[in-house]
Structure formats: C-alpha cells, structure tokens
Amino acid sequence: MTEPLLSARGASVSYSGSPEPALRGADLDVFAGAAIGIVGESGSGKTTLGRALVGAVPLTSGEIRVGGRPWSAVRRGNPVRRSVQMIFQDPYASLNPMLTAHETVAEVCRTWDGLSRSAASHRAVELLQEVGLSGHTISRRPKQLSGGQCQRVGIARALACNPGVLVADEPTSALDASVQAQVLNLLLDLRESRGLALVLISHDLSVIEYLTTEALVMYRGCVVERGSTDMLLKQPRHPYTRALVDSIPGSQRSPQLVRNAVDPAAGCVFAARCPDMMPDCLANQPPLTGTAGGAHACLHPLGELKLPTPIPLRTVVSSA
Amino acid sequence: MTAPLLADLRRARSSALLEVRDLSVRIGHHDVLSGVDLSVGAGRCLGLVGETGSGKTLTCRALIGLLPRIGAEVMRGSITFDGRDLVSFRQRDWNRLRGREIAFVPQSSLTGLDPVMTVGRQLAETIRLLDPESEVRTRAVELLDMVEMPNPQQTLTRYPHQLSGGMRQRAMIALAIVGRPKLLLADEPTTALDVTVQRAILELLSSLRQATHMSMIIVTHDLGVVETVTDDIAIMYAGSTIETGATNDVLSRPQHPYTRALLDARPSARAGGARLTTIPGQPPGPGEWADGCRYAPRCPFVQDRCHEHVPQLTAIPDGHPAACLRQEELVHD
Numbered sequence: 001m002t003e004p005l006l007s008a009r010g011a012s013v014s015y016s017g018s019p020e021p022a023l024r025g026a027d028l029d030v031f032a033g034a035a036i037g038i039v040g041e042s043g044s045g046k047t048t049l050g051r052a053l054v055g056a057v058p059l060t061s062g063e064i065r066v067g068g069r070p071w072s073a074v075r076r077g078n079p080v081r082r083s084v085q086m087i088f089q090d091p092y093a094s095l096n097p098m099l100t101a102h103e104t105v106a107e108v109c110r111t112w113d114g115l116s117r118s119a120a121s122h123r124a125v126e127l128l129q130e131v132g133l134s135g136h137t138i139s140r141r142p143k144q145l146s147g148g149q150c151q152r153v154g155i156a157r158a159l160a161c162n163p164g165v166l167v168a169d170e171p172t173s174a175l176d177a178s179v180q181a182q183v184l185n186l187l188l189d190l191r192e193s194r195g196l197a198l199v200l201i202s203h204d205l206s207v208i209e210y211l212t213t214e215a216l217v218m219y220r221g222c223v224v225e226r227g228s229t230d231m232l233l234k235q236p237r238h239p240y241t242r243a244l245v246d247s248i249p250g251s252q253r254s255p256q257l258v259r260n261a262v263d264p265a266a267g268c269v270f271a272a273r274c275p276d277m278m279p280d281c282l283a284n285q286p287p288l289t290g291t292a293g294g295a296h297a298c299l300h301p302l303g304e305l306k307l308p309t310p311i312p313l314r315t316v317v318s319s320a
Numbered sequence: 321m322t323a324p325l326l327a328d329l330r331r332a333r334s335s336a337l338l339e340v341r342d343l344s345v346r347i348g349h350h351d352v353l354s355g356v357d358l359s360v361g362a363g364r365c366l367g368l369v370g371e372t373g374s375g376k377t378l379t380c381r382a383l384i385g386l387l388p389r390i391g392a393e394v395m396r397g398s399i400t401f402d403g404r405d406l407v408s409f410r411q412r413d414w415n416r417l418r419g420r421e422i423a424f425v426p427q428s429s430l431t432g433l434d435p436v437m438t439v440g441r442q443l444a445e446t447i448r449l450l451d452p453e454s455e456v457r458t459r460a461v462e463l464l465d466m467v468e469m470p471n472p473q474q475t476l477t478r479y480p481h482q483l484s485g486g487m488r489q490r491a492m493i494a495l496a497i498v499g500r501p502k503l504l505l506a507d508e509p510t511t512a513l514d515v516t517v518q519r520a521i522l523e524l525l526s527s528l529r530q531a532t533h534m535s536m537i538i539v540t541h542d543l544g545v546v547e548t549v550t551d552d553i554a555i556m557y558a559g560s561t562i563e564t565g566a567t568n569d570v571l572s573r574p575q576h577p578y579t580r581a582l583l584d585a586r587p588s589a590r591a592g593g594a595r596l597t598t599i600p601g602q603p604p605g606p607g608e609w610a611d612g613c614r615y616a617p618r619c620p621f622v623q624d625r626c627h628e629h630v631p632q633l634t635a636i637p638d639g640h641p642a643a644c645l646r647q648e649e650l651v652h653d
Contacts, residue, residue: 041514042485095369146602176371176541181585181596188595206544210587210596249521249544254523255516259470 003068005164005197006030006053006084010062013048020265022048024221025062027288032195037208037229039244040218046201047220050167050240053199054086066288080113087159090168091150095142101128102138108160127156141301143212155186159194166190167199172207184211204233205248209233217241220269222285225295238299240270270301276300335536337362338383338503343397345382345554350606352392353378355560355643357633360503360552365529365536367546369582370556373603377427378538379556380505382425383537386416387424402502404614420450423501425492427508427539432492439464439491441474446498460570463494466531467483468524486517490524497528507539522549547571555579558603558614561633565640575642577649613645621646 007030023045030036030053038046043235052064056072063070067080074080088094095104103150105126109115115123126140131152142150151171172180184207190196193262203206207317208215208229215232217225217240226276227236236242240258246255257277264272267282281299286293333419343351360366363595381387383399385406399406401422409417418424426432432440443460451459457476464472467490467585472643480488489509496504506525510518526549529536540546546553546567553570555563555578563576574580583589584597601618604610612627619626623646631643639651 041516043566177543178371178599179584181587182598184587185595185598204587206586206588207516210590243516247515249519249522249542250550255519257516257520 002031004029004031006064006066008049008053008062008064009054010057011049011064012061013045013052013057014060021060022219023052024269024285026052026218026223028053028216028223030197030199032164033191033195034214035191035212036199037198037212038199038201038213038218039144039203039205039208039215040204043220044218045221046203046218047169048221049216050199050201052171053165053167054084054088054247057211066070069281082161083163084165084167085161085163086153086167086169087151087158087171089173091147091154091174092142094154095150095157097142100139100141101133101145101149101156105156105160108157112161124160127159128153130159130190131156132182140277146179147181151175151183152186154212155183155190159190165197165199167201169201170203171200173202173204178276187211190223205233205240206242217244222297223288224270224271224293224298225296225298226288227290233295237296238270238298239274239276239302241296243273267295270298276302325411327546335362336360337402338537339398339400340383341381341398341400343379343393343399345378345387345392345499346395347390347606351395351497351559351609352606353382353559354609355630355633356382356397356556357561357641358554358564360535360537362502363529363533363535364552365525365538365550367550368539368556369541369543369546369553369555371541371603371616373558373605374556374558375559376541376558377507380424380537380539381508383505384418384422385409385411419446419496419501420499421501421520422503423499423502423507425495425496425506425509426452430488433478433488437479438476439480439483442491443476443495443498446495447651450499454458459498463498463584464491466497466528467491468527469492469494484517485513486520489513489517489521491526493521493528497532497534500532503535503537504539505539508541509538510542511540511546518545523550543571543582555582558609560643561644562615562644563640564633569640573639573651575636575639575647576615576644577621577646577650578615579642580650613643621650 008026008028010025011023012021012025015023026049038049040046048057052059060128066084102124105127109120109123112195133152135211172183191198202210212229216223219240225241233240233245236245243255243257246253257273258275260272260277262271262282268285271277271281278300286297286299288314338360340356340358343353343356344351355438356379368376375573387393402554443463444456447456460476461472464475469475469490479536510521531539538550550567552569553567554561559577563570563579581597581599599618604614612629616622616626626645631645633643634640635641636648
C-alpha cells in the first residue's frame with residue numbers, strides 16, 4: 001500500500017481554559033485522491049481536527065504525519081507544508097480585505113514559488129481561471145465580490161501551493177443553495193483534474209453524501225463512527241450517527257436523543273444523550289472497533305436499521 | 321381521499337387569515353419589493369423561500385409594521401389580516417396588533433435575548449403587558465412547558481448564556497407566543513442550529529401549531545425545512561413571489577424555471593459524480609432589475625417576449641400560480 005499523504009494517530013488537542021479536550025485521540029489516514037467527510041455538531045471537534053491536519057493547532061498528544069514526518073518536525077519553509085491546504089467557512093473573513101483577488105493569489109505564488117512579479121501575476125490569472133474567475137472580477141477586493149466568488153478566490157489561493165490535500169471547513173455553509181451547487185461542482189472538478197484529496201468538514205449530510213466516499217462522525221472530541229459514507233448514512237451503528245441521519249429534513253423518524261442523569265465526564269462521551277445507554281457505558285469511552293470498512297465506538301451498536309416508524313410531522317387542518 | 325382534500329383547499333382559500341396582494345415596497349429611490357402575493361389560511365403554515373436578498377425578511381417586516389424603522393415604505397398593494405387593511409395602519413394600531421395577533425421570531429434570535437436578565441424576568445416583562453400580575457409566574461412556566469423546555473421551573477432563573485442554542489430558540493418562541501397570536505412569523509428559525517436541534521425546533525413548531533391552531537410563516541432558504549413543516553410555499557426571487565402553491569405540489573411539479581433550478585441545485589438531487597445544476601450569474605440587486613422578467617437574464621428557457629413583459633403570478637389549469645410566460649409548456653415537459 002502506498003504511503004498516506006497525511007496520517008493522524010491518537011491526535012489530541014486541549015485548549016487552555018477549556019474543561020475538556022477538543023479532540024481526543026483521532027486516527028485518520030488521507031491517501032491521494034481520497035474524499036473524506038467529517039460530520040458532527042458544533043463543538044464536536046470537527047474544525048479542531050481540520051486545523052490539526054493542516055498543522056495550525058499544536059497537538060497535546062498523538063501525532064499527525066505529513067509526507068512521513070510529524071508536523072512538529074516540519075520547519076517553516078519546508079515545501080511539505082504546502083501539500084496540505086485549507087479553505088474556510090466564512091469566505092469574506094478568510095481573505096485580506098485590502099488585496100484584490102488577483103493580488104491575493106499572486107502573493108502566494110511569489111512567496112512560495114519564488115516567482116518574479118510578472119510570472120506570479122501570470123500564474124495567478126491561470127489559477128483564478130481554473131476556479132472560474134476571469135475578466136474584471138479578479139481585480140476586485142473581497143467587499144466587491146459575492147460570497148461564492150470569495151470562496152473561489154480562497155480555493156485558488158489554496159491551489160497556488162499545488163497541494164495534495166485540501167481541507168475544506170464548511171465551505172458552503174454561508175452560501176445560498178444555487179451558489180453552493182457551483183462550489184460543490186468546482187470541488188468535484190478539482191478532485192478529478194488534479195487528483196486532489198479532499199477532507200470535507202460539514203454539518204450538512206447531503207453535502208457529505210454528495211462529495212465524499214468515506215466519513216468520520218464526531219461527538220465531543222471523539223470519533224464515534226467511521227466508514228464508507230454510504231453505509232454510515234444507510235446503516236448507522238452508533239446511536240449518535242443514527243440521530244444525525246434521522247435529523248435530515250424529510251426523514252421519517254424523529255431523532256432519538258434523551259437526557260440521562262449521568263456524569264457527562266464519565267464513560268462514553270455520548271452516554272448523557274444516548275437513548276440506549278446501559279450501566280456498562282459509564283465505565284470507559286469505548287474504543288473504535290470494527291474493520292477497515294467501518295468502525296464504531298459503542299458497546300451496544302445498533303443492528304440492522306429497523307424499518308422507520310412514520311411519525312406524522314405535517315399537521316393537517318381538519319375539515320370539521 | 322380526493323373529496324376532503326378539495327374541501328380542505330377550498331376552505332383554505334375562503335378563510336385566508338392573511339392576504340398580501342401585489343405588495344411593493346421602496347427604500348429611497350429603489351424598489352426592494354415589487355409584486356409580492358401570498359396568503360396564509362387559518363391554521364396553515366406557509367414557507368417563504370428564497371435566496372439572500374430576495375426580499376423574504378423585508379416581506380416579514382412589512383407584515384409586522386417594521387418598515388419605517390429602516391426607511392422603507394409601501395408604495396402599492398394591500399395586506400389584509402383578519403379583515404383589516406394593514407397598509408393603512410398607524411403606529412398605535414400596530415402596537416395593539418403586534419405581539420397579540422401577529423408575533424415575530426427574528427432571525428438573530430440566538431442573540432435576541434437580553435444577556436443580563438434571567439429568562440423568567442424577560443418572560444414576566446412581556447406577560448405583564450397582557451395578563452394579570454397574579455398569573456405571571458404560572459403563565460411563564462406554562463409557556464416554557466409549551467415550547468418543551470427541559471426543567472421549566474429551573475430555566476426561569478437562568479441567564480441566556482447558561483442556555484444552549486436550541487434552548488435559547490425555545491425561549492424566543494415562548495416570548496413570541498405570550499400574546500397567543502393568530503399568526504407567528506419565524507425568520508430562519510433553525511439556521512444557526514445543529515442539525516439535531518434544528519429537527520427538534522421544527523417538530524416543536526409543528527406541535528405548537530397543532531395545539532394552538534396558530535397560523536405560521538416560516539422564512540427559510542432551506543428547501544428541506546420547507547418540505548418538513550409547511551403546507552404551502554411561496555418562492556421569492558428579486559423582490560417578488562414567483563411561484564406559490566401547496567408545498568408537495570410545488571416541490572414535485574415546479575412550474576417556474578427558478579424553482580426548478582433551486583431543486584436541481586440540491587446535493588441530494590444528484591448521485592455522486594454527476595454535476596449539480598447551477599444557475600449562471602447572480603440575482604439582480606435593487607436598482608438592477610431589468611425590464612420584463614427579472615429572472616430572464618439567467619433563465620435557460622428565455623425568449624424575446626420575456627424581456628418585454630413582467631409576468632404575473634397566474635394559475636393554469638391543473639397547476640398552481642407561477643410568474644412565468646412559459647409555465648404551460650414547462651409544466652408538461
């Protein structure tokens with residue numbers, strides 16, 4: 001098997017001042033051309049994992065290796081740093097408001113590739129064209145661009161480093177439906193044309209389903225389930241994954257989340273909200289068990305998904 | 321099956337609680353709404369759908385008399401609520417109506433609560449305006465109960481920062497229904513919430529509606545939300561309603577090219593690998609509206625006549641109202 005471009009082992013992150021770790025022992029391999037989704041609610045550690053993958057957050061324990069070396073050993077200026085790039089949720093806030101789209105991208109070409117001013121400028125035009133921006137648009141500043149256009153500039157800037165892995169943190173959450181479709185199409189195009197591996201962080205399961213082939217489900221800093229995206233959505237084993245799947249608008253089942261009166265710090269991270277909690281769940285956080293195809297961190301995983309019991313959501317005005 | 325359904329439809333039409341006809345609103349020199357038509361039947365739920373800048377929130381503001389605050393005024397059209405013409409309302413009339421008959425849950429409701437007051441005091445402040453002092457506490461607990469707040473008694477003593485996003489949204493909904501309104505407007509009620517919480521809030525809105533027979537307008541850009549909780553739908557584009565009808569009908573048989581495009585742009589509409597349908601260009605801002613159909617510059621079905629006439633929302637036989645000159649051809653292909 002070939003080496004993964006990025007590989008995390010037991011990656012943990014604690015922020016000072018926060019009572020519990022933001023990320024607890026995540027394992028992940030990103031191979032060339034992979035498309036991996038990370039799902040979970042806010043505060044589940046999705047973004048922390050994403051940031052740790054690009055080396056933007058120091059780990060408290062564990063290791064993330066990029067091109068075979070741990071991030072901590074990769075010095076500034078090492079070309080391996082360029083191989084993992086990130087795009088962000090807020091397309092406006094992630095760009096320098098003083099620079100035009102063209103300057104933003106050209107700056108990266110100049111600093112990283114050591115291109116001359118004119119060569120960098122030329123390269124920036126090419127990159128912006130690749131993401132669908134040309135003409136007058138590229139000499140505009142973020143304020144004069146739409147959200148979707150700003151996101152394209154962010155993508156072009158990431159591409160300027162010629163990365164092998166693109167970590168996309170909620171890239172379309174701030175965008176309207178029709179614009180979201182444009183950005184999703186662009187990400188698909190880039191995967192095909194450049195063989196780019198994609199790590200997509202999103203709370204939107206339809207986006208995850210559309211763009212990724214495997215996925216991790218996170219809850220309170222833990223990876224609670226991983227597997228092929230298809231299986232996760234069709235046959236969730238962890239009760240939290242099932243609650244997420246049931247939350248998709250239009251799903252026939254209501255998500256089952258309860259409030260158990262247990263110490264949230266003890267045992268399984270999901271024990272306090274789990275409808276199927278048993279006494280033994282309170283001992284330890286269960287490790288991820290399973291095969292390469294799919295694993296879950298639950299002592300009492302769900303079997304075959306039972307046929308949904310329809311719960312009428314739509315209230316009908318009685319004609320009486 | 322057909323008979324009661326038809327009866328239901330007729331009933332809804334005859335007993336509209338809110339009827340907006342050809343509403344136009346202007347800010348400064350620009351029309352920001354032009355040709356908004358919608359109606360909400362008693363006890364029904366309307367989804368107001370559109371992208372950023374399509375005029376959803378402005379329409380809401382018009383319905384609760386909050387246009388003057390942003391320097392907007394109604395130029396044309398009518399808003400009839402429960403037999404009264406709201407366009408002619410003065411400040412005093414609005415004060416009597418707002419909160420008591422039409423209530424509003426604003427978009428930024430997660431930050432809408434006063435951070436230095438407990439939930440109980442905020443509720444009491446509003447309840448006191450409508451109910452006798454002796455009932456304030458009972459009513460506060462009852463309201464939190466209605467919005468299915470966990471531990472209502474305890475929550476009364478909590479400050480907003482001690483509540484989760486979902487609980488804050490529940491508190492905002494409780495505040496809105498203090499006056500037992502006939503119509504509740506909820507502007508993007510689930511946008512900033514986690515998916516599991518979003519689902520819970522939608523279920524709450526549905527059950528509240530069942531319990532109180534209150535009508536609702538839910539403003540959203542999320543077609544999934546609309547599909548889950550609404551009976552009817554109104555799609556907005558560039559300041560006007562371009563398609564209205566029963567939710568199932570509009571989503572399964574869209575008659576306006578824009579509605580079609582919105583549906584096709586959903587990631588769930590395509591299997592992996594196939595590209596999503598996108599809409600070229602951008603919606604025009606106020607002041608950039610072209611003559612004729614405002615969607616024409618982006619429409620794949622455009623013809624010359626589309627640039628000449630502004631299409632009106634018109635119903636066709638066995639269809640629902642849509643504002644497209646070619647809807648008859650489009651509905652059959």
